[in-house]
Amino acid sequence: MNTEAIIDLLYKIADDQLIIGHRNSEWTGLGPILEEDIAFSSMAQDKIGQSLVLYRMLNDLGESDPDTIAFMRNADQFHCCQFVELPIGEFDFSIIRQFLFDTSEIIRFEMLSSSAYEPLALASKKFKGEIKYHIMHANIFMKQLGNATEESVKRLQDALETAMPYALGIFETSEYEDAMMDEGIFAGEATLRNKWTERIEEVISNTALKLPDIGNIEPKTGGRYGKHTAHLQPLLDEMAEVLRIDPGADW
Amino acid sequence: MYGGGNLFEPMSKDALKEEDPVKLSEFEARIERGEKIEPADWMPQMYRRQLIRMIEQHAHSEIIGALPEGTWITRAPGFKRKLALMAKVQDEVGHAQLLYSAAETLGKSREAMINDLINGKSKYSNVFNYPAFTWADCCFISWLVDAGAIVNQMANAKGSYGPYCRALARITIEEAFHLKYGHHCVIHLATGTPTQRKMMQEAINRWWKPMLQFFGPPDRISAHTEVLMKWKVKMLSNDGCRQQWLDMYVPKIWELGLTLPDDKLRQNPDTGKWEYTEPDWDEFKKVINGDGPCNKERLAVRRTAEERGRWVREALRKPKSEYVVPLA
Numbered sequence: 411m412n413t414e415a416i417i418d419l420l421y422k423i424a425d426d427q428l429i430i431g432h433r434n435s436e437w438t439g440l441g442p443i444l445e446e447d448i449a450f451s452s453m454a455q456d457k458i459g460q461s462l463v464l465y466r467m468l469n470d471l472g473e474s475d476p477d478t479i480a481f482m483r484n485a486d487q488f489h490c491c492q493f494v495e496l497p498i499g500e501f502d503f504s505i506i507r508q509f510l511f512d513t514s515e516i517i518r519f520e521m522l523s524s525s526a527y528e529p530l531a532l533a534s535k536k537f538k539g540e541i542k543y544h545i546m547h548a549n550i551f552m553k554q555l556g557n558a559t560e561e562s563v564k565r566l567q568d569a570l571e572t573a574m575p576y577a578l579g580i581f582e583t584s585e586y587e588d589a590m591m592d593e594g595i596f597a598g599e600a601t602l603r604n605k606w607t608e609r610i611e612e613v614i615s616n617t618a619l620k621l622p623d624i625g626n627i628e629p630k631t632g633g634r635y636g637k638h639t640a641h642l643q644p645l646l647d648e649m650a651e652v653l654r655i656d657p658g659a660d661w
Numbered sequence: 662m663y664g665g666g667n668l669f670e671p672m673s674k675d676a677l678k679e680e681d682p683v684k685l686s687e688f689e690a691r692i693e694r695g696e697k698i699e700p701a702d703w704m705p706q707m708y709r710r711q712l713i714r715m716i717e718q719h720a721h722s723e724i725i726g727a728l729p730e731g732t733w734i735t736r737a738p739g740f741k742r743k744l745a746l747m748a749k750v751q752d753e754v755g756h757a758q759l760l761y762s763a764a765e766t767l768g769k770s771r772e773a774m775i776n777d778l779i780n781g782k783s784k785y786s787n788v789f790n791y792p793a794f795t796w797a798d799c800c801f802i803s804w805l806v807d808a809g810a811i812v813n814q815m816a817n818a819k820g821s822y823g824p825y826c827r828a829l830a831r832i833t834i835e836e837a838f839h840l841k842y843g844h845h846c847v848i849h850l851a852t853g854t855p856t857q858r859k860m861m862q863e864a865i866n867r868w869w870k871p872m873l874q875f876f877g878p879p880d881r882i883s884a885h886t887e888v889l890m891k892w893k894v895k896m897l898s899n900d901g902c903r904q905q906w907l908d909m910y911v912p913k914i915w916e917l918g919l920t921l922p923d924d925k926l927r928q929n930p931d932t933g934k935w936e937y938t939e940p941d942w943d944e945f946k947k948v949i950n951g952d953g954p955c956n957k958e959r960l961a962v963r964r965t966a967e968e969r970g971r972w973v974r975e976a977l978r979k980p981k982s983e984y985v986v987p988l989a
Contacts, residue, residue, distance in 0.1 A: 432735060438750050439724070439731040440962070442970020443977070444758045447727075451751035455744060462740050477739045501973050558976035565972065645735075652738040652796045656856045661738035661796075661849055 412593055415586035416527055417471055418489070419596055422584070422634050423518070424464035425490035428480055430511060431457030432645060436498050446501070449547055453508070456540045463533050470529070481650045482657075485643040491633040493576035495642040502565035503573065505555065509548035510577040510610065516541045517605045526594035549613055556617030563618045574622045578629030581606075668718065668784055668949075669711055669895075672888060680705045692893050697823035700766040700986070711894055712822055713767045714783070720760035721778045721785035725959050727753045729793040730802055738796065745842050749803060752835045759831065762987050763824040779964045787945060788875045790953035797850055797857075797864035804843025805868070805910060809875050811836050812905045813897065821893035844913075851917035858918075865914065866922045870940045876903040878942050907935040 434454035441447035465476035473479060493511060498504045519541065522534035555562045581603040590596040607624060614621045632638070653661065677685060684703050691698065698704055727750050734750060737743040761771040777783040788806055793799050811833055818829035850861035877883060877899035889895040897905075908928075914921060926937045948956070 435734050435747050438734060438747070438754065439727040440966045440969075442966070442973035444724070444754055444761075446970075446973075447754045448751055448758070451747055451754070455747050455751070458740070458744060458747070462744075481739065500969060555973065555976045559972070561972050562976035648735050651736045652733075655796075655860075656854050659854045659857055661742060661846075661853075661857075 411527060411595070412586065412589045413471060415584075415589045415593075416530070416595060417468060417473070418584050418586055419590065420464050420468050420471075420530070422489040422491075424461045424468065424479075425488050426494050426511075426515075426580075427457045427461035427464065429488070429490045429642070429645065430494040430507075431455070431461060432649065433494065433496075433498055434504075434508075437504065442501050450504070453512075453544050453547070456544070460533075460537050460540070463537075467529050467533070477653075481653050483646070485638045485646055486636040488636065488638065488642060488646075489634050490638075490642075491576070491580045491582065492630050492639050492642075493573070493579055493633075495633075495639055495645060496576060497641055500565070500569075502555075502562075502569040505548065505551045506566060506569040506573050507577075508544070509552050509613070510573055511580065512541060512544045512548050513609050513613075514577075514580045514602065514606045516545055517602055517609065521597050521602060524594075525596060530595075552613050552617055552619075556614070556619045566617075567619050570619060571622055574624065575627050576630045578603075578624065578627060579631045579633060582629065582631040582634045584634060668714070669886060669889060670707075670714060672707060676707050676888075677705060689891065692821045692891075696821075697826060698821050699823045707888075708892055708894065709767050711889060712825065713764055713769050715894060716760055716764040716767075716825055717769070717774045717777070717783050718785060720757045720764060720774065721783060722789065723753045723757035723760060725778075725785045725789045725963065726802075726806075727757075728959055728962055729789055729791075729955075730799050733793065733796060733799040736796065742846065746799070746803075749839050749842055752839065756828075756832045756835070759828040760825075763822075763828045765987055766824045768986065775963075775967065779960060779967060781951060781960065784949060786875065787949050787953070788871045789959060790948050790955045791868070791871045792955050794867070795860050795864060797860040798867065800843055800846035800850060800861070801864045801868045802843070803839055804847050805872060805914075806875065807836050807839040807843055808910055809872065809902070809906050811840065812902045812909075813876070816897035816902070817895075819893070820896050848917065851919055862919055865919055869922050873903065873937065873940045874942075874945045876900075876906070878945065879939070882942065904935055907937070911935065 431454045434450045434457065437450035438447055438454075441450060461480065462476055465473075465479050468479065469475055474482075493507065496503075496507070516538055519534040519538040522530055523538065525531040525534065552566075556566050557563070581599040583599045584590075587598050587600075591598050611621055685705060688698070688703060688705065688708075698708075730746065730753075731750050734743065734746050737746045761774060764774060765771060774783065778785065793802060814829050814833050814836065818826050818833060820826055820829075847861060850857045852858075880898045880900045883899055886895050886898075890898075911921065911926070911928075923938050926935070928935050947953070951957075
C-alpha cells in the first residue's frame, strides 16, 4: 500500500482535528450560555482525542511520538486547512464553522470507514459515532438561530459568507488523490465535496439563510501544503508554551 | 469549587418573628430527624434567602473558577494534560449548571443570579481573584484548591436542602477525579527537573495565603451562624474546614519535598490542631469587596461573555414557552 499517501492523508486529518479541537476549547468559560461552554468543550475533547489516535497511527508508520508531532512542529509543517485555524470570533462564526467543518468531517469518516487501510477504517467507524452528536448540535443551532430573530439570521448569513471560501479549502486535493482511489484508501476530495454540498444545502434549506453561490467562490487553499494564515503560528506557540520551558522534562 | 467562607445575610433576633411558630418547629424537627427539605415544602423565608445566597455563591465560584484554569487549556503540556484539563474545567462549568438549577428551585432564576454576579451584588470564592501565573499555579488549583472545596462540599452534602445535597453528591465525585489529576500534575513538577521544582515551589508560595483564606475568616470573627448550623445550611465552621484541609494536605505537600512559607506552621502535639500565621483578614475583606488583583478582570470577562452572547440567548428563547421552576 502507498505509505506516503497514507501518511499525507493522516497528517491532514489529524492536524484538522487538533486545531479545530484547540479552537473549540477556547469557548470554555466564555460561551453565550453555560450549556454551550460544555458542548464546545465536549466536541473539543472528542476532536483532540481523535487527533491523538491518528498521530499514534502515524507513529506506527515511523513518524515521531504524538506529543512531539502535535506540539513541536511549526506552522509550515502543518497540513490542516486554513478554515480550522481562524480565531473563534463571535458565536455566529464558530457555529457556522462547526456546521460546515463537521459536516465535511462526518462524511470523510463515513467514506474512510471502508478504507483499504484497516487501522484508519476502524478508527473512522468509531469517530463517526462521536461526530454524529456534533452534527446534531450544529444542525439544531442552524435551525434555531437561522430562523429566529432578524439579528440572528443576519449574523449567521454574514458568517456563512465569510466562512465559505475557507470551508471550500477543506477539499484542497493532495498529490495522491489518484493513488488513494486506485488502492481504495480514500475516494477523494472531489467526491467528498459533492456529498458535502448536498448535505449543507439540505440543512440550510430549512432556515431563512441563503447558501452562497459555491461554484463561483475561489477556495482559500494552501493549508494542505503548509501555507497558513497568520493565525496558526501564534496558536502553536501558545500550545507549546509550557512544553518549551523545559523540553526534556516530563510534565 | 468552593471552600466555604460563605457570606451570609446578617440575622437579627427578630428574623423569625414573622414565621408561624408551629410550622417553624415542625420544620426544625424534620431537619433534626435528618429529613431533607424539598422545593415545595414549607420553609422559613430566612432559610430560603440564605440558601439562595449560599448556592448562588457556590455556582458563581464554579464559573469564575473556570477562568484561571481555563486559560491554561490552550497551553497544557502534552495530550494527556490537555485532554484532562479540558474535561476538568468542563466539569466545573457543569457544576455551575447543576448549582444554578438547585438555586432556581428556591425561586431565583439563573439569569437574575448571573446579573447579580456581573453587577457585583453577589460574591464568589475569593481565591479566584488571584492570578494563575504559571502552569504550576494551575496545578496547585487543581490539586489543593479542589481539595479544599471537597472538604466543604462533602460536609454540605449532608445538609438539609434536598436539591443542593443531590447536586453536591454528584459534584464531589467529579471533584475527587480533579484531585487525582491535580496531585499527579504536582507530583510530576515536584519530582521533575530543577526548573519544574522551582516553578512548583513558587506557585505554592504565592497560593499559601489565599488558600488559607479560601475557607473564610476564623470562627471567632465570623458572623454568628448558630441558626444556620441548626438548620443544616452550614455544616462545618470555617476553622473546621481549614483544619481538616491542613490535616490532610500539609503532610502530602511536605512529602513531595516542597516547603510552605510559614515558619509558625506546625501541628500542636497536645491538641492535634494546626497552628499557623494568621493571614491578613483585612486584605481578605478588601479583595472580597472588589479590590483584589483580578476582580475587575474576572468580572469583565464574564460581563463580555454575557453581552456577546445576548443575541444567542434571545434567539433561543421561544416566546410561547413559559418559565417553569425546576424541581431538581
